[in-house]
Amino acid sequence: MAKIIGGITTSHIPAIGVAMDKQLEETPYFRDLFAIYPPIREWLGEEKPDIAVLFYNDHGLEMWLDKKPTFAIGCAPEYQNADEGWGIKPIPPVTGETELSWHIVNHLIENDFDPTVCQDIKVDHGATVPLTLLWPNFTYQGIKVIPISINCERHPMPKPSRSYAFGQAIGDAIRCWDSEQKVVVLGTGGLSHQLDGPRAGILNADFDNWCMDKLVSNPEEILQFSNVDLIERGGAQMVELAMWLAMRGCIKGEVEEKLRNYVSPISNTAVGVQLLLPKEA
């Protein structure tokens, strides 16, 4: 059966992608943030996952208000990126993994989750920034990616508890896929930030760190919060924690936190990064 070898949380903010393009990784502003990625890349290089299941949200490249899925899963052999309007450089296509995608879809529907199934979608910075960070210089093209999006743009959004349960069902699906391939799960976005309104700019390091602690020790404690609770504590875009919860849901049982980094602010955002390894095989 396929095996989940680990989970990674990472920000997907455009400023990080742009900093890579401009080779600003060593500048004082970005140095602390980028310091975490070489050891993660080293771990990826040693463990060599075949597939990355990537939770992201689409900020208006493919999925707009006209037809906006709450949960959507990519089932395409390839995913294109494109102009997002404000200047991030598009990257070459991402490789898909249709067999596991369809297996996950079948498993989800059998288990009462009903995602939108996408055979042709473009993926935005929510997916491309993490891929570029983890597999730089276009080496992400050597890994097969399954992009799974969660609506974080328009209310009502799935409850944090539901995103976590969604992740649990996807984890079960991966574990019952008849394959010897190794899977890494990525939860992207977060942590505290607010882009819009007079309250723009709010950050909450204490709450961010609490969330990161609980993601390791007891993720279910985070599920007491509604999306409005998250907004109150961490700003309007703290709802992106949904992707972290879905990632954590994929991993069964206890985890060991191998690496962690927290830098705030980068751009308007508190940036958290974690590498979690399952204790159970």
Place this chain on the structure above:
Amino acid sequence: MTDYKMKPVEGTYHFDGEMATKGFSFNKMCYSFNSEENRQAFRDDAEAYMEKYKLTEEQKQAVRDHNINRMLELGGSIYYMAKFAGIFGWNMQVIGGMQSGRTTEEFQAYLESQGRGKNNG
């Protein structure tokens, strides 16, 4: 009847069904700015472009005034508005300042004061 109205959070416009309904045409215009051709068409003739997307007079005025908070009040979503902001080269710190009554530098200092400036990261 169950009331699904979201709990208000100060200084925050929840982008819910009501707002999304109000702002649909405006957001549709902003979404169109994924394409350089459309961004150029807006630069060439903003009034004609807004007319084409059937913005309300209030929305048009908010655009003319570069009033980000007003756009939000009238149903704008920051995710699509970011593409509109791209036309002017405003990044998120510029927009953050515009919305919170700060200069860009003041806004950046506010961010820092809650993070590295606070010795938290």
